[in-house]
Amino acid sequence: MPLTLNNVTLPADTCVGITALDQNYAGSFSIDLAGEYYIKELSTHEAYHPSENSPVTATYRPDGDTKEVVTLIEPIKNELKRGGINVIKVDSETGQALPGAIFRLYTIKDEKTSDLGLFTSDKNRKVSITNLEYGRYFLEEITPPKGYTVDDRITELTIDGIKDLILEITNTKTVTEISKTNDSEELLPGAAFLIKDRHDQVVSRFTSSQEPSVVRGLIAGEVYTLIEEIPPSGYVLSPDPVTFTVNEDGTINRIQLQNEQTRVVINKRDALTNLPLSGAEICVWDEMDNIAYEGSTDKSGQIKILGLIPGNYTYKEVRSPEGYIENKSKFSFTIDDKGEVIGDLEILNEPTELIIRKTDEKGHILAGAQFKITDTKGWTYRFRLEEGIYMADPNGEHTHLKTDAEGQIRVRYLPQQTYHINETKSPDGYALAGEVSVEISENSGFSTPLCIEIENQRLSSEKTTDSNNAIQVLPRTGEVPPILLNLLFFVTGTVLILIAVLKKIREKYK
Structure with a gap:
């Protein structure tokens, strides 16, 4: 019913008193008139919703002067503010939903951390956390979706009880950068690679280009093996696989492989x-x-x-x-x-090979003959002697070649051209042979050597050669000179002829 004060009727919802709760959460009002009232909470702790209106009735005692103290039987209650957090997890480039991200939610009270649990994004990319009390919270990603780098930011959130929070958190795919270079660190295109995981499953194939090859989406913290299948053209295959671990801190994995040229x-x-x-x-x-x-x-x-x-x-x-x-x-x-x-x-x-055979007119072998070999310009060749064979050598100590016991001289390593062979000393009792020209050709190898035979004519008396190749005839000791023998034969013949003539004349005149 309406209240009347000093003949004035008070309208409904008129405030007749205000009180503040004391330390015991109690307060009182002074009401002058009996009637129906309600208590309305004007303000409360920030973490709570204001209470609903609480009705109360005030009456007078029978004596009419003493006010009655009215006590609420039920205390006025406040509801704690609550709210929720909705996290949307997506790819930073494509906006694609990312399931499998794991978050940790915690609060800090009195400098102490209180974990509220781990929460995982579902197939619809969401993490929904409900019925959180009013207050300050911290959200941290501890495991990223597979193939992505962890978002290491810690997000501070406040539940105000007014509306739920909606938060979008993005992830970036892991990046592995592979460079194929030569020893000058120039990038090489055309190398074919594959990457296997720890279960020996192929997770990526790619071919190198003029830029570093980028592989995205490998799982952070996992170990992989990089294998070269085909080398760049003109280069040798890298034989050894490369094992690497994807960085968990989001930094780029950089791998450089060098190839040697074929x-x-x-x-x-x-x-x-x-x-x-x-x-x-x-x-x-x-x-x-x-x-x-x-x-x-x-x-x-x-x-x-x-x-x-x-x-x-x-x-x-x-x-x-x-x-x-x-x-x-x-x-x-x-x-x-x-x-x-x-x-x-x-x-x-095959080295070139020349065989000189020294014989007399009857084919008998002659040892001890000496020769020198010159080219068409008159250059005398030098030789070194190894195991009875003369080897052409500019630093050799021999310029004169000597026939061995078998009447042979074997010569190797003469360049292919024409040569002059001159006998510088004949075997005893033989005249010097004349100059012989030969050509060492592409057919004059040691398996098919060029063979020549140089004959010496026997002297009727012993001859020797001086350094100028002059022939000197020496008489043999105790032998009648040939001229005297010829004279003796002539005189004897003449005498015999005269005797025969005289004999015929005598017979005619008898």
Whole structure:
């Protein structure tokens, strides 16, 4: 019913008193008139909702003067403010929903951390946390979705009880950067790779380009193996797999792999001694008969060809080293997709060989004859003597070659050209032979040597040769000179003829 005070009727909802609760959460009002009232909470603790209106009735005692103290039987109650958090987890570039992210939610009260649990994003990319009391909270991602880097930010949230919080948190895929380079650190395109996880499952395949190759989405903290399947063209396959762990801190994994160029080594050797031969010119052709390489063997008897692409190749010697005959055989080798070289990579050369045989007119062998060999310009060749064979050598100590007990001189390593052979000393009792010209050609190898035979004519008396090649005839000791014998024969013949003539004359006149 309406209240009347001093003949004034008070309208409904008129405030007749205000009180504040004391430390015991109690308060009182002074009411002058009996009637129906309600208590309305004007303010409360920030963590609570204000209470609903609480009705109360005030009456007078029978004596009419003493006010009645009215006590609420039920205390006024406040409801604690509550709210929720909705986290949306998406890819930072595509906005794609990301399930599997795990978050930790905690509060800090009185400098103590209180964990409220772990929460995982569902297939709809959401994490929903409800019925959280009013207050300050902290949300931290501890495990990212597979293939993504963890968002290491700690997000501070406040539940105000007014509305639920909606929070979008993004993740970036892990990045692994692979560079394929040569020894000059230049990027090499065309290398084929695969990546396997710890279960030996292939998780990625890619081919290198002029830029570093980027692989996204490998699981942070996991161990992977990088394997090269095909090398860049002209390079050798990297034989060893590379094991790496994806960084968990979100930094880029950078892997650099170097490749060596394909390397073909052709060896040139002496067929007799197996020693390396320098100066041989070799030409290499590819499958299309294009020249792929031309070069000469070095002092180690090798040519080293770098960077040939996979395929089939042929090669041959186009010019032999001095003192050798050309090897006319054609050889081949193959470079496979891994850069490995398969084939015949050695060329043998026969040294040139000249055999001089010394005989008389009856074919008997003659030892002890000496010769010198000159070229067409008059240059006298020098030789070293090894196991009875004369080896052409600019530093050799021999310029005169001597026939052995078998009447032979064997000469090796003369360059292919024309030579003059001059006898400088004949065997005892023989005249010097004249100059002989020979040509060492591509057919004059040790397996088919050039053989010449030089005859000496026997002298009717012993002759020797001086240093100027003059022939001096010496009489033999105790022997009548030939001129006296001839004179004796002439006189004797004449006397016999005269005797015969005189005898015929006498017979005629008898």
